[in-house]
Amino acid sequence: MTVRVVGDIITVRGFGFAGIDGRVVETGEAARAAIREYLADPQVGVILVAQSIADLLGGEFDGYRLRRSLPLVLNIPDSTGAGMEGEDVQKLVQQALGIKL
DSSP, X not given: OEEEEEEOHHHHHHHHXXXXXXXXXXXXXXHHHHHHHHHHOTXXXXXXXXXXXXXXXXXXXXXXXXOSSSSEEEEEOOTTSTTOSSXXXXXXXXXXXXXXX
């Protein structure tokens, strides 16, 4: 089972340093496409979505998040400052995945 991230370039690259692949998106349409692609992939167990991207999707994101099947869809603070209070990417990975790097 793998983890994927959908977000801005800094968030995606930051998680990339921790070995987590993802998709850089700038629009709601691109975010929808990336999330749907990852939802259809049986190897993906968790999809992390940057808060600013989740905000673009509005109520639609809640539908993804409230699903009761894998992969889990979770929103995370991102590099734009949405939901972030001075935390670095390493701490975000630790919080999101519950692992210590």
